Structure formats: structure tokens, C-alpha cells
Amino acid sequence: MGTLLQQIANGIVLGATIGLIALGYTMVYGIIQLINFAHGEVFMVGAFGGLAVYRWVLPAAWQEMWYVALPLMLLGGVIVAVVIAVLMERFAYRPLRNAPRLAPLITALGVSVALQEAVRLWFPDADAAQPFPRVFVDAEINLGPVEISASELLLIVVSIGLSVLLQTYVSQSRMGRAMRATSQDRDTARLMGVNPDRVIVLTFILGAALAGVAGVLYGSNITNIDNSIGFQNGIFAFTAAVLGGIGSLRGAVIGAFIIGLIKSLGGQYLPGGTQYDYVWIFVVLILVLVFRPQGLFGDVERVRA
């Protein structure tokens, strides 16, 4: 029983990370029907951005004060992630907006490989895994049989908080309405006075900011990062977005928690153990795509399968 609860807790922590990334996937896909394969790398770059701030910007005295260090690192991670995402949109995806659908997907693969390599080559020592400071309070919280660290709790709280915030923004604000309009019909939205280019850039910015936050919190939770975390978690997040119904924000977050649980519980209870937990996620991905491509919360007719 204790193991089960502990694994559920682990799954939720993983789900919180994946959820923040999945939101970016689902928003971008919702608006321009692009599987932004490089979004996982944005998360990775965000983590390295946070690490860079810690190493080279923060004076030694501030590194100890988490209430100063963490916000600054988050800011650094978000800025780096957003800059990368905007450049990516502007120079790689925008020129291909009217190209055949496979072209942007292949471009996204290229961007993903290039970003991984750029970090490996140019971030000092990043050809090996880098230690990431546990910035937040280093404490364990006991909830009966379940033990959860303060960083993990923070990750869950921030993840859910930001998701709710984003959902509110998209459903309530003027710009959010423009986003929804653009995703439904770009040309009509343009006629209604929406500037689709701006909306698309904003979508990339929002997604990247969430991924940046996720990257920094993930780093401080796992306490070491390398340039391949983006690909792994990106795939998880994509699976989550599809499972939840791509284009649906709520679905992405719920899908992420389900994926997190599948990975932790599958690694514990299914044959093969943790070595095969990846495999279960891919199996789920295939099953969902084949049998319910609209996901749990997606609209049937919106799916362009």
C-alpha cells in the first residue's frame, strides 16, 4: 500500500512537469496544426537558462536565499526559452506556413536536433550531465506513508496554478479570444481584425514560458540535467497532449497526470520494471492515436487525422 501511494505521488510529480510542457504542445497544435517537435528542447533550454543564471549571474550570497535565487532563475529560464521559441517561430516555421504539412514537421525535427547539439557544444561542459542546484527548501514532507520533497510539492503547486491561470487567460481575456478565433479559422479571424501573426507568436511565447518554468523546476527537483531531457519529456508531453485531446488545455494537464501515473505505476507493477516504463507510454500513445485520436477531451471534428 505504501509503495502504491508513493508511486502515485511520483507519478503526479512527473505529471506536473509534463503538464507544463504539454500545454505548449497543445496550444501550438491548436492554432497552427504543427507538431512542434522542438518544444521539448525549449524546455531543455529553459533548464539550462536557469542553470546559467545560477552559475554566472547570482552572487554567492544570493545563491543560498531561495526566495531570491529561484525567481531570478525562473526568470532567466523563461527569457531564454521565450527567445529561442520566438526565433524558431520566426525563422523556421513562419516561412513554411503554407507548405505541405510534412515540411514543418521535418523542420521541427531539424530544429530539435540543432538545439540539442547547440547546447551540447556551447554550454560549458554540457557534453556530460550537469549538476543542478536544489534551489528550493531542501526538506521532506511526510504525509502518512508518502514522502514528498518540498521541491516536488512546489512543482505540483506551480504546475496546477499556471494551468489554471492559462485556462483563465485563454477563456477570459481579449487576446485569449483572439487565440481561440485564430485556432478555429485563421482567415475569418483576420477579417475580424485579429492579427494572426501576433497571436501565433504569443502562443509560442506562452508555451515557451511555461516550458521554461518547467525546465527550471525540473532541474532543481532532479538536481541534474543534460541535453537529452528535452526529447524524452517532450515525447511524454506530446503523448499527454494527444491523450487529453490535442487543442484542449484541460485535457493536456489531465493527460499529463495520467501519463505520469502510467510511467511510475507501470515501472513498478508491469513486467519488465522501470526498464520498460518508456515502452508503456509509447504503447499508450499508439493506442490513443489509433482508437481515439480526438483524445479524452478533444472535439471530434477538429481532429485532422
Add this chain to the structure above:
Amino acid sequence: MTKLTGFLPPALARPFAALGGLLFLVAAMLPWATFLLNDGAFPDKATLQFFDAPFELTGYRWHLLLFGALVLIATFVPTPGKARVLRAFGWGGLAISVISAIFIAGKGGGIGAITSADGNFALGPIVGALGGIALILSAGAMPLPDIPQWPTKIFARMGPRGRGLAWLILLVAFAAVLYLVSLTLTAGGIGGAAFPYAGPIFLAFLGFAGGLVGALHGMGVTGWIARLSEEYRAFSIIVLLLCAFALPFTDAGSQYWMQVAATIGVYAATAIGLNIVVGLAGLLDLGYVAFLGIGAFVAANLSGAAASTVGWNVPFPVAALISAAVAGAFGAVVGSPTLRVRGDYLAIVTLAFGEIFYRTALNNIGDLTGGSNAIPGIPAIEMFGKPFNEPITFLGTDLPSGVLYYFLIVLVVAAVMAVFANLKNSRIGRAWIAIREDEDAARAMGIATGRAKILAFMCGATLAGLAGAIFAHKLGSASADSFKFLESVTLLAAVILGGMGTIPGAVLGASLLFVLPEKLREFEDYRLLVFGLALVFIMRFRPQGLVPDRVRRAEFAGETAEGKPIEEVQEQAVLEQELELEREHEAPSGPKEAGR
């Protein structure tokens, strides 16, 4: 590139072309570096040493000289497809100059090395680059002609003598291709520490070869040869095979290059298989390398290697067939979601299958893959009592070890090409192309789309499995790490770079993607970075690839098969229609009815 068109007034086109040619000639004669580089003289006497032997032009400077002379000829002699020819020479010369300039400046210490230092002047690279720019501008100022379509039927009309002539032409053309391939492989040496200049020489050579082939293409020569070989198909195939078999007898016949060529062959065969799935049927497969892996692991287990747990040792041809069959069966499994899933969702499903394969292979599923230890010690293929990894003597020539693998691979690639070509022109091939263009329309026309798509996956996977069997034996081991996601992307990139749906495209793409890293060892660290960026740039600037399929080209690049922009053709059609209408107004109904 479009912005360069019309930058110059048309009147200046010819003077600029002449200027470009002259600049090439001058650049070839100028010294290219002001001092001796640390790693020794930049190859082919680019330093001031040159003046010790002023009439010896070799390497890229000789290429540039050749370009200059050809440009001058093309400028003043009526040339078919003139603007295209000049443009190709311009880009080729620019590439040669810029590559050498970057390298000399980077290695030799700054701009001084290619301008002036210590009282020496070396303006070769800059003059060459200016010449290239002048040519490109001049070509942009000329009207872009259609690629000339030379007649091929005249030989048939001339009777037996004509056929002999056509055969001779084809023979010369293919021999030239063989020579070019051999030159390309050996250009600059092997790469790595012992050959510090391998990278730039090779790249500069690619610039030369690209310019030359581009010019021939612009003149319509390559298209003519292609149609001619289509007409005398059996003869061409035999000659091409002979040429491929002749490669070990040229300069490229060293052990090293035979190994590289055999590896390229494996990937080329795999890429052709992938081309069926992606190029013909239009189904993006991101996990394709798994089939190569399945083939390799099956062959490894049947090879009698100490680590294999199956303990069933069969001769290689049988093992290869079993590998192909198993891979094909998995192909059908991976292809089955195509019944319900389309487009990029399908790409993700294939990616998931690929990852599942990689993960399970890494975990040594069923003791079949050796996990992280791989399956080492796979014996070499042995046929006719001869192990394939030993050197042989043939026709009095000693051929290095690995050459037998090369011969085998050539046969396999030829067989795969034959399969591909026949499939493409068959009923099922046309069904695939129809599905690629519009699946719903294809279904409406009575094509069983589901079956056709699964068949595409099966065919592709079978070919990859066959290639995988050879891969395992040639390498001597089968490891899950050879079949990562990145390898799938590389294969896909080979197909896209070469041109989707064409055979030469897949071979060319695979060759480039696997030769370049060999040549550019010193930049090995940057290989993947450049590779990723290259994918982005190809999709942006030349999505139809280097050797585009005729239909693909129209779809991706907005050009017709003759190389004319589609918009122009459409405008032309509209204009003609309007003219027709006007004519009809002028001459009322009478003649029209008479016409009927």
C-alpha cells in the same frame, strides 16, 4: 534567390557574364594565401609558393580556371539554356572561393591571410567570389529559358548504326559518372589528423562537381542522357552495373573507401526502401531504422555468433531472406495503424514504434538483442568457400579486403532499385502516388487504400530488413545503439535531401550524408548541429530535394517539370485563354461550329 532576379538591367547581363568568367580566370592565377599555413602549404599550391611553378594549376584552382573558360565560351557562343548554365557556374565558383576563403582565413589567422600581409597579396578567394556573384547577377538579368529537350528518337530512326551511336554516348556518360564518383570519393583524402585539408578540398570539389552537373543539367544534357538511358534500358542497366563493379579498380579502390562505399550502399538500399513509404505513398515514417535493426538482429541470431541464443546457424542467403521476411511482417504491424491514422499523427505512431523497438532492444528482450552488450562477433559472410572480409585477386589486380562486401552491396542496391522502379510504374505504385496526392480521391477511384498503405510499409520494411542482414555481417556486431531515433531522422533526411520518390535522389542523399562526415572528421563535433540546420534549410529553400521527382517538384517548389515557375505557366494559360476569347468575339459562331 528570387530577389536576385532583375537586379541588373538586361543590357548588362552579357558584360557581367564576361566579367565573371574573367574574374574566375584571374582568381585561378592569383595566389590564395599570403603565407604558409601551419599545417603545411594549403593544397595545390595556394600559397605564394605558387610562383615557383607558375604553370602548374591543380586542384580547385584548375577547376576555377576551367569554369572561367567555360563561362567565357557560354557567354559568347550561343548556348542552350544559357542563363541556367551561367547561374550554375556562378554558384559553383562562388562555393569554391568561399569555402577556400573561410578555410584559409580560419586556419591561417584572419583576413590578412586572404588579402595582404607581409607585403604579399593574395586576393584569389575574393576575386573568385566576386566573379561568382557577377555571374549569378548576370544570370538573374537574363530571361530564364526552359531546359532544352534534346531529341532522343533520332538514334532509333538511324537503324543499327544509330543504336551503336546511342550506346557509345551512354557508355561515355556512365564512364564519366564513374570517374566523377571516384574523384569525389578520393578528393582531399580520408579526413582526420593525417589529412588536415581533406574537408575544404572535398567541399570545394563538391562545389566544382555541383557547378558542372548543374550546368549540364541547364543545357539539357543530363535530362537527355536520362531519357536516352530510358530508351535503351537494358543496355544502360548493364553498363551502370559494370561501372559500379569497376569502382574498386579506380583510385577509390582502397580498403578504406571500399568500406565506406559498402556502408553507403547499405544505407542507400535502406533509403530506397524508405522512399517507397515516404516518397511514393507519402506516409512519413519516423521509426524506419527499426526495420534495419530487426533485419540486423535476425541475421545476427542466425549467424552462429557466440552471443546468439537461437543456436541455429543457416547460410547467409537464407538468413537474409528470413531477416527480410521478419522485417516485412513487422512492417505490416507498424503499417496497420495507417488504416485509421493519417498525416503527422501517423508519423508519431511510427516514431512510437521505433522507440519501442529501440527500448526493447536496449533491454535485451527475450535474450535476442544482447541489450547494451550488443551481439558481437558476427562472422563474416562466407559464400563459395570465401569469407567476405578477405582481400581477393581479380583479373590480376589485388583488391583490398571489404571489396566483396562492396560487390554484394552493389548487387543488392541494384536489385532494390529494380524493385523500386518496377513498383513505381506498376498498378500498386500508381495507387501509392494517388494516395500521396489525395487519399480520399484515390479511395473514390476504387483504390483499396488501406491495403495499399500496409503494402507500402511491408515493401519498405522488407528491403530494410535485407539491408540490415548485410549490415550486421559487415559490421560484425548488431547493437541497439545503431538504430536510434536519430538514425531514422538521418535516413529520412537522405531521402528528402536527394529528392522524394526518385532512385538517384535516395542514393545521392545517402551518399552525401554518409560521405560528408567521413571527409569532415575535424568538424565531427558539429556534424549533428549542421545536420539539424541543414534539415531546416532544405525545407525552407529546396524542399523538392536535389533530384526532384517530376510530380513532387511541381507540388513542392511551384515549378513544372521543365523548370518553369508554375505561376508563370498559369499566367500564360490565362493570357492565352483571354486571347482565345477575344478571337471568338471577333469571329462569331460560324467557324466554331465548323470546327466541331
